[in-house]
């Protein structure tokens with residue numbers, strides 16, 4: 538996807554004299570490490586990619602930034618990292634305004650955006666040595682130790698001597714994470730960290746993320762995969778077409794939403810007919826189950842109607858709502874990953 542600026546990770550804008558070169562603030566009264574107010578980006582072509590975003594990422598959370606392709610996730614991340622300027626609105630990262638405080642903030646942030654930039658002809662270890670050498674605050678005397686520790690953290694010690702071009706996509710992602718972990722970080726920002734990986738690679742990256750979060754680092758990761766967010770995140774925000782539709786603890790997002798009604802029965806055909814008649818929406822039949830969206834009325838009456846019609850009901854329950862149910866309830870649309 539083309540961007541307004543090149544892939545340089547140099548922060549834009551200088552730190553003005555009014556912004557002291559000190560440690561970024563501790564997360565602040567509201568305890569958020571990322572905080573945006575009406576953050577908006579309109580690209581030069583006129584495309585409104587992010588529209589009035591108010592995002593709050595609590596310290597210590599694993600925060601999933603969820604949305605179909607093209608919903609504005611990468612654009613938001615690039616604004617947060619000071620890579621592009623917002624059209625309007627504001628963003629604070631670690632309590633400091635971005636992009637103005639990029640120089641002070643970014644050393645505390647490990648970022649993996651759009652796949653790591655690697656030299657294929659160098660070994661995994663030497664790629665990390667290069668990254669570390671590019672950091673003016675990194676002491677060269679302890680470089681080898683730092684690189685070894687980062688490789689160990691992501692499980693690449695055994696493959697450290699191999700050229701990066703021989704790495705699988707999953708190994709490349711892990712090497713990118715290792716680069717982000719050369720220094721202790723307060724925040725990790727990962728843009729679609731499992732994109733393009735096979736299921737095994739996805740599992741590895743997800744468990745690595747959980748592990749990284751367990752030591753208190755806040756992790757902000759974007760994804761277009763609902764189940765991924767449900768599996769690894771404590772909090773999430775859901776975007777669609779540049780707008781935020783909801784945010785909060787993952788457990789709460791779906792709590793106001795009714796899950797699907799599921800009837801287990803050998804008489805699926807008859808059950809489906811009765812359920813439709815009773816006002817159940819989106820009826821789906823699988824082997825020995827019929828599910829659907831429950832209507833807003835007494836469910837016991839639906840059960841009675843099934844039994845009266847001679848359906849042998851072996852199970853009758855409303856399942857716990859998933860994030861997908863919440864998305865559908867909030868937008869009235871399916872969660873279309875193809876965007």
Ligand SMILES: Nc1ncnc2c1ncn2[C@@H]1O[C@H](COP(=O)(O)OP(=O)(O)OP(=O)(O)O)[C@@H](O)[C@H]1O
Pocket residue numbers: 538539540541580581582584585586604605606607608609610611612613761
């Ligand atoms: N440099 C650019 N110039 C113009 N429009 C852009 C630019 N970059 C992104 N867009 C558009 O802005 C919208 C949001 O894109 P963005 O990449 O932020 O979404 P996303 O949610 O990260 O999706 P993806 O996962 O596909 O990258 C899209 O409609 C996209 O086409």
